[in-house]
Amino acid sequence: MPGVVALTGATGFIGGALCRPLIRAGWQVRALVRRSSGAILPAQIECIPGDLDNAAALGRLVAEADAVIHCAGVVRGRCAAHFERVNVGGCKRLLQASRAASPRARFLFMSSLAAREPTLSWYAASKRHAEEAVQREQTLAATVFRPTAIYGPGDRELRPLLRLLRYGLLPIAGSPEARLTLLHVHDLVAAVLRWLDVSPPLAGTFELHDGRTGGYTWQSIAAIAGRAYGRPVRALPMPQAGLSLASSVNLWLATWLRYQPMLTPGKLRELRHPDWMCDNGALAGALGWQPKIDFERALREGLIE
């Protein structure tokens, strides 16, 4: 029977996509919401003001929860300490609060496939370090989801690139032959709903992607978009030296102007990584979950925005 689910990151892309499906499935959703957030959540959600630094707010969030889903995190930043404080410190504090207030709860950490390559970036290292804290958990039934790049309605990071496809352009930062994987947010939501229902609760670390055999290359993404939009889409390799310079300048400017940059040398190393293939086998076996939306279907059916 659905009960109370405590959710972080409900004002973001992935947490936001979870809200209504959780309510529809009968869960009573309690969400951590920062005072600075302008997002409006569905009226059925109980909002707990606070952030991941606030142990008292985390205690209120997880009190007597049946499940805790941790989607809050940062994907941009100008120093390692920022990623470690929010992504690692925040995850550890949430684990501690859950252990103290709801030791029988199941706990899901939304990590990232990037955690597989922690030397690439501060972000990837922080996701790996947070995973390690979750994997050490002894009291809660703790699960790590390692999704690949996620897209769909509400996404802000991949949207500019996906919009360019409509105009017949696909700028690429790495090798055109690099292998990558994708996951539509609706399929991720379906996996989370199955994770909530499965008995006994699932423990372990699981990769997720859309199940397309062999994944994608940038060339294949351009070809798929060309078919879906009925016009040629050109994959344009970006000048490598120019990109490296732009990422270093952006990081330097961010340090002086105090903004959180997306394009940094670390992000560029992630984008240039030649192998982001992954495997759904373990999660499919454990949950009976199968993704339904590949990139071609998403484009053809307008499931992007």
Ligand SMILES: NC(=O)c1ccc[n+]([C@@H]2O[C@H](COP(=O)([O-])OP(=O)(O)OC[C@H]3O[C@@H](n4cnc5c(N)ncnc54)[C@H](OP(=O)(O)O)[C@@H]3O)[C@@H](O)[C@H]2O)c1
């Ligand atoms: N998007 C992807 O392609 C992707 C792929 C793999 C893994 N992931 C992981 O999935 C998680 C969610 O990603 P997303 O795309 O939904 O990110 P997002 O849209 O940037 O949302 C981030 C969420 O975290 C919250 N947050 C950030 N710092 C916080 C803090 N100190 N205290 C409390 N809340 C805080 C934000 O709240 P505000 O609204 O107040 O800013 C927002 O709700 C991240 O941990 C990311 O690593 C994402």
